Amino acid sequence: MKSLVCMKQVPxxxxxxxxxxxxxxxxxxxxxxxxxxxxxxxxxxxxxLKEKFKQGEVVILTIGPDRCTESxxxxxxxxxxxxxxxxDESLNSADPFVVAQALAAAASQVDxxxxxxxxxxxxxDFAEAGxxxxxxxxxxxxxxxxxxxxxxxKTKAIVERDVEGGKETVEVSLPCVLTSQKGLNEPRYAxxxxxxxxxxxxxxxxxxxxxxxxxEARLESREYSMPPERKAGKKLEGMEPPDAAKELVRxxxxxxxxx
Amino acid sequence: MSKVLIYGEIRAGKLKKTAFELASEARRLADGxxxxxxxxxxxxxxxxxxxDLARFGADTVYxxxxxxxxxxxxxxxxxxxxxxxxxxxxxxxxxxHTMQGKDLAPRTAAKLGIASIADCVxxxxxxxxxxxxxxxxAGKCSAEWVCKGSPQMASARPNVLEAVENPKAGKVxxxxxxxxxxxxxxxxxxxxxxTSGKVDLTEAEIIVSGGRGMGGTDYSLLEEMASIFGAxxxxxASRAAVDAGWRPHSDxxxxxxxxxxxxxxxxxxxxxxxxxxxxxxSSKVIVAINKDPEAPIFTKxxxxxxxxxxxxxPEMNKELRALLAE
Numbered sequence: 001m002k003s004l005v006c007m008k009q010v011p012x013x014x015x016x017x018x019x020x021x022x023x024x025x026x027x028x029x030x031x032x033x034x035x036x037x038x039x040x041x042x043x044x045x046x047x048x049l050k051e052k053f054k055q056g057e058v059v060i061l062t063i064g065p066d067r068c069t070e071s072x073x074x075x076x077x078x079x080x081x082x083x084x085x086x087x088d089e090s091l092n093s094a095d096p097f098v099v100a101q102a103l104a105a106a107a108s109q110v111d112x113x114x115x116x117x118x119x120x121x122x123x124x125d126f127a128e129a130g131x132x133x134x135x136x137x138x139x140x141x142x143x144x145x146x147x148x149x150x151x152x153x154k155t156k157a158i159v160e161r162d163v164e165g166g167k168e169t170v171e172v173s174l175p176c177v178l179t180s181q182k183g184l185n186e187p188r189y190a191x192x193x194x195x196x197x198x199x200x201x202x203x204x205x206x207x208x209x210x211x212x213x214x215x216e217a218r219l220e221s222r223e224y225s226m227p228p229e230r231k232a233g234k235k236l237e238g239m240e241p242p243d244a245a246k247e248l249v250r251x252x253x254x255x256x257x258x259x
Numbered sequence: 260m261s262k263v264l265i266y267g268e269i270r271a272g273k274l275k276k277t278a279f280e281l282a283s284e285a286r287r288l289a290d291g292x293x294x295x296x297x298x299x300x301x302x303x304x305x306x307x308x309x310x311d312l313a314r315f316g317a318d319t320v321y322x323x324x325x326x327x328x329x330x331x332x333x334x335x336x337x338x339x340x341x342x343x344x345x346x347x348x349x350x351x352x353x354x355x356h357t358m359q360g361k362d363l364a365p366r367t368a369a370k371l372g373i374a375s376i377a378d379c380v381x382x383x384x385x386x387x388x389x390x391x392x393x394x395x396x397a398g399k400c401s402a403e404w405v406c407k408g409s410p411q412m413a414s415a416r417p418n419v420l421e422a423v424e425n426p427k428a429g430k431v432x433x434x435x436x437x438x439x440x441x442x443x444x445x446x447x448x449x450x451x452x453x454t455s456g457k458v459d460l461t462e463a464e465i466i467v468s469g470g471r472g473m474g475g476t477d478y479s480l481l482e483e484m485a486s487i488f489g490a491x492x493x494x495x496a497s498r499a500a501v502d503a504g505w506r507p508h509s510d511x512x513x514x515x516x517x518x519x520x521x522x523x524x525x526x527x528x529x530x531x532x533x534x535x536x537x538x539x540x541s542s543k544v545i546v547a548i549n550k551d552p553e554a555p556i557f558t559k560x561x562x563x564x565x566x567x568x569x570x571x572x573p574e575m576n577k578e579l580r581a582l583l584a585e
Contacts, residue, residue, distance in 0.1 A: 013514045013534035017399035026400060037515050096365065097374035119361075122514050124395050126377045128365035131333075135369035140444045141333060143362045158448070162509060164270060164358040164459050166452035172445035182501075182508040182515065218374035222390070222403040227540060233561035237552060244564045245574030248546065249582060251562055256544045258465075258523040259488070259583070 001056035001154060003046035004112040005080065006103055006133070007039040009064050009071040010123040019224040025093075026224065035071045038118025041180035044187040045148060046116055047079045053154070056113075057081045061106055063099060065092050069203065076198035077190030083203035084110070090208050095219035100132030105211035107137060112175055113154050119144050119179035134177035142172050146183040150174070261319060262294025264349035264410075266340060267312055268359055269300060271452065274308040277355035277462070279315045279422035281415060284382060285353055286316030286425050291384050292350070296427070297321060299343045301336055302328045306431060313429020315422060320429050321347070325436030331359060334444035337366040339436050344371060346434070349410055351389050356414040358459070364414050373408035380419045380520075380541070389413060397514035397537035417462045419520055456490060460512065463493035465523045468512055468539070470497035472528015472549065472568055476505045480572045481527060487579045495519065497529045513538035527568045531556030548572065 011017065011031045018027045035043070043060070050056040058080040062068045065087060072083040084106055091102050107115060115137075117130035134141035146167070147160035156173050162181055190198070208215060234251065236244045252259045263285040267278040278298070285296045298317040300308055302324070309320040321343055327335040340363065344352055354360045356378040368375045379391035380401075391413040394401050406412065460466060465488045467481045478494060485492040496506035498513050512519050514534035524542035528549060529535060536559055539545070547560035548568045557563045564571050 011396070014532065015396075015399075016533060017396045019400050026396070095374050096377075097369065097372070100369065122397060125393075125397065125518075126374075127361050128368070128374060128377060131362065131365035132369040132374070135337075135366050138442065141362075141366065142445055143333075144358070159445070162358065163450070163452070165457065166450065168447055168451075169449040170445040170447050173443050176443075176445075182511070216407075218372075218406065218408045219376060220405050220407055222405060224400055224402045226400055227394070227398060230540060230545070230559040232558045233563070235552075235557060235560075235563040235565065237565040239564075239566070241566055241570040242574045244566055245571055245578050248562055248564055248571075249575060249578040252523070252544070252546070253582065256523075256561065258544045259579070 001049045001053040001150065002112045003049055003056070004059050004061055004107055004110060004115045005039070005042045005046050005075070006115065006117040006129070007043065007060050007062050007071065007075060008036045008118070008121045009033045009062065009068045010036045010121055013122065019226050023223045023225065033067060033071065035074060036118050036121045038120060038180050038182070040187040041182065041184040042116035042118060043075045043078055043080060044185045045180065047188070048185065049150060059084060059110055059112070061103060062086065063091050063102055072203055073198050074190060076201045077194040078188055079194060082201055084206060085203050086206045086211065088208040090215040094215055095217055096126045096128035097132055097218040098215045099129045100136055101213055102208070102211060103129065103133045104136040105213050106206060107133070114150070114157070114174055115177045117177060117179045119181050130177055130179040140172050140176040141179070142170055142176060143179040144181040145178045146181050148178060261297035261347060261349045262292050263289045263351045263353065264297045264299060264344065264347065266354045267298045267300040267308060268355060268357060269302060269305060269308065270359070272304060274311055275355070275357065276422065277357060277415070277417045278312065280417070280420040281353050281355060282312055282315035282317050283423045283425065284415065284420045288351065288382060288384060288389070292387065295319065297347065297349065299323065299340065301339050309429050309431045314424055314426050316425040316427055317429050318427045320431050321434050322431055323434045323436050325438060327438050328436060330447065332444055332447070333362050333366055334442055335438055336363055337370060338438055340367045341370040342437065343434060344410060352410050352412045354414045356416050357462070360414050364412070368412055371410070373406065373410070373412055376404040376406065376413035378416050379413050380416050382413065394518065394541065397518050397534065398540050399537045416520065418464065458491055458493050460493050460495050460510065460517050460519055463491060463519070463521050465492040466495045466512070466519055466521045467492065467525045467527065468495035468497065468529060469500055469527045470529030471499040473500060473505065478506065480569070480576070483576050484525070484572065484579065487576060487583060497535050498532070526556050526560070527572060529556055530554045531559065
């Protein structure tokens, strides 16, 4: 079972984001980076499929600057076999379509039964690259996946996905793109021997030229801004619960007018 | 020619409220540009919704019919939407960033060789071009985006844009779907939907949310409050509560869960981590109930009660029941 796992490096969820003084992006100094949490579910699911079939390969595909090597090594330490690191100024902060083009070009150079993407990356939150990748490769997509069962002959999968207000179970032929949702699995930690082995695993470096693509932006960002600062409002302290509840409900009705 | 085309999402035999939000916004944008608004609806039951879309500003309603469109399927719905866009050539295409919209918009965009400005909270026209403002990093910052390709495509966050009635003709035009059945797609085996009519967190007007302070799986106090508020209220949870296994992951509010923007967010026993505050920080009014007077949530809350939620919430429910029964 061969899986290609698209993985993005993103700022840790506890990062306090600040917009730079020109308003062209965020301040990147001092940010601690992690593997996008939804991509961790992808790595784990790909490893489980390889273990279940007792053969195969898990390839990590990342686009981003030099710092992304660390995240690829983490995935290799979890058990993935090799990495492909696309590192090109024209692609490193590209829009979802250009990202999908680069991923599709890289995917067409490797063998896979299935491609995993996180259903979204928690930095730019577009939630588009996975579906676009599937369309560019002309294969099906199943998004927001919480359960995957691949048939013994690896030609199809039964997949459970989140839909509004419930679950949908679908049958899909392979290869396809699956986008991972929380609930799919509990990602493992890298073991010490895993970390040692990861140091020797190969990471292929690629540029846009290697992939034969030219990045033509479909979207462009303009002014970045911080959300309006929320201030602490009224605090009801030292009151008996019935009094506090009464006062709170009165405020919500008469002052905030939301109920 | 239509300037702005919106996709009207139908779910469980009903046109979603977000379709009205989109139609109203499209009307505003099209009036600014001097053009028409068209809506597209897909499937066998779609035509009945044309008058509703007209009421909120649609000049034309395209109804696409075909056996592949009986139930939602990513590939066929994207093909149908792309077909209408190619035939009608709108300048702007708007969808809602609902669970279906997130699945459909990027697939459709890729068929057209464009990208979509996803999850916008406001739009404006600048120099004849659409500008979409969207939160990023779960709302820790925002940025304005423009499209470089054509048509310009964007999706709107549910429950943010205002739905305003503005009756127009809503002339129905039927379009026969010409599918490419050579494309591989999934087939639905089973659809299990919660039939209680509960609203999704991202579209709820009121959210009652519980965190570590709930101490376990019993959320009945919060469920009770939500039910007093009615059908547009939902129960949410913090990451701590979800990771502890007390609540399903679909209830999680925050950067690794759902970003929400209800009119009222009631945080019970939630201390307020950075990633949680990012996910609910754009709520119109925030209430926090927490034992710890130093909890970070109080720095963002419009109204805070320092106290034991298990004592305060039952009293609130009593008050709310009496008030809302009036």
